Amino acid sequence: MLKARGLTIRCLFLITFLTAPILSWGNDNAPLQIRGSKYMFFAMTDLARAYMQRNPDKSVVVDESDHEALKDLSDKKYDAIAMLGKLDEDAQEEAEDLGLRLVEQIVGWGAVTLVTHPKNPVTELTLEQVRRIFSGEYNNWNQVGGDDELITTMTRDESVSGTELFFSQSVLRGFPFAQKTVRVFDHDIVRKIWKQPGSVADSRYTEAIRGRINGFVKIIAIKNDENSPAVMPTPETIQSQAYPLAAPMTLYFNSSNYGDNSKRFVSFCSSRGLLNPMASRRDH
Template identity: 30%
Template sequence: GTTDIANSSRFIKTDEVKAAVEKGTYPVPFAVAMDALLPIVHPENPVSDLSIKQLRDIYAGKITNWKDVGGDDKGIAVVGRDTSSGTYETWQEIIMRKERVSQRALVVASSGAMLTTVAKNKYAIGYDGIGYINNTVKPLMVGGKKGSAETALDGTYPIARFLYMFTKGWPTGEIMKFINFVLSDDGQKIVAETGFVPLRVLK
């Protein structure tokens, strides 16, 4: 292909590396930012904090009523991401582990669709990256920890991930200059300004 840099919210898979190598390309990863995945609910939902086990049980279909986690006596509308999404993979790895998401979950294809769906349903629950979340939804704490740049960086927030840029082989010329810029303080300030988490504390 003609792409110089591929962005991804997950690390490349072994079979993807193999496919690239077979075509004469060796992908080189650069971690360029961090992200915190936040569970989100409707702003009027009284629930504010869920444990990882509660989240897992909700998504597995074992907890189906908000009253079981301190909310209203209403059914939980579970919203998840499609399996091709890096966001889905992170949620599966950290939250679900070996459990499968309930077949009753509504699957959406983008962060925008996730926000819209949860914002329209008072009893929905979803999840999204911190950089996408706005005031149409309410982020939940996880095990008493608020998802933020600080807690993602210091490792106390449990649902955090790296965001990557991949190049075709070791980058040179303008591509290397761009990667270096993204990793510089100026580039990392842009990461922070867009709502994501820089790789280090910036002065």
Template identity: 20%
Template sequence: MIVRPRFVCLPALFVLGLLPSFLSGCTSDDSPENDNQIVVTGSSTIAPLVAEIAKDFEALHPGVRIDVQSGGSSRGVADARRGLADIGMVSRDLKIEEGDLTAFTIARDGVGVIVHRDNPVDSLSDDQIVAIYTNRINNWNEVGGPDAPITVVNKAEGRSTLELFVEHFQLDNKQIQADTVIGDNEQGIKTVAGNPNAIGYVSIGTAEYDATHDIPIKLLPLSGVAASIENVRSGTFPLSRPLNLVVKIKPTGLAAEFIEFARSREVHPIILEQYFVPLSQ
């Protein structure tokens, strides 16, 4: 639990007899009620899922508050390390240099390429995707689409989706020629949904959910495999990732209870409702 001590005292004592009152007038943030709050920060992919899990956990633990904040996987790592969060959210495997952290996987997700629903292009090869993102292909008519310039949507630095994308396609982010740089998945989906000539990449879970709720986007297959939760679950989709809760030190108390709950079968319905893949069926 994060401790942020702050002391507020009554005016200076004038008589020794006031000492008991003085002590009772001093308060600290290190109080029992603060032991009932957990701060969780990081991946915008995981945040909506954790927020829903937190609601059920709070219902089972009256008086407990789980404060969930997004900002990207890099924030989750940094906040967990610096003690600014009890738990970080990281939507990828931990890196070698992050070995000081411990990850607890709560679900899995995939990363898929999206275009506007009205775009007639139904598939792109890996080479074509690389060519589009490096500006060697910049018109849809070069890949069987309309005569229209391609709007390339890329993720901002620090986003795990970007890291997975460039790793899979063996790119350096400096090679990508982006027209628009976005943060979280919903921003990426909104950008592509509002531009028939745009292309982007986001969480498959988020995209599949939005596509089935009348948002005008569609997922393209990757390496010939349909971008779907089912294919992530079966392990056939080539670009998938763990959704992790990370900590700096061994969790205890409420934080440990919450992590255990987030990894339990009790939350599988929530994970499925969020279009992610539970750890086991």
């Protein structure tokens, strides 16, 4: 069942009808409707707001949901779907089965960050160490050079999490999260980490930066392998992809629906050169 939050962005946010959306198919003045996970909802909302401030005659609707996204794209309920990362092979096969000919457009860069308690002496991890920690293979920080302290893994308790999906695909590589992984609401992650010294969580970049500035969390640098340099997430390392957990913010359109309205929005997003609009404007 679709759970979506729709916001039409002009100077103010207005609630929109999702039951019978008016798409931009063949109508250059109709709202461009985009749906995605929570990570992409906030990122695309910022981009859409900026786009409409520059183009007051245009309208972009961003909805938060990723349930049956490809089917809704096929059914013409939306003009585009937005995700952190790219569609995996299963999703590409699903798109083919639905008769979709997808147009893939990267409109920015985001990242998953790892946060832990400020007193945790561990400052860097390899991708393999991260996988072993979050899959439950490692359960003590002394297995990665830290103190003799049990590891508590945390992730968000959300049905629509682009961050978790990307993390599962790129880091866990098919392994499930450890059974003891604590599920917490997104806005509680920083507070939970602060209260539990042995904890570690995957977090959105902007939340991690805010938490670090306030002294509640420490960001862990990531290495591709033992012989690689440890890289901290920054606007520069994310956009250059030097940071191992950088990910493209991707829009997918059905080719039959990729018209001038969509192309103008994609061109605007790409020209800004942002890794994440919120991060660039609010965190630096």
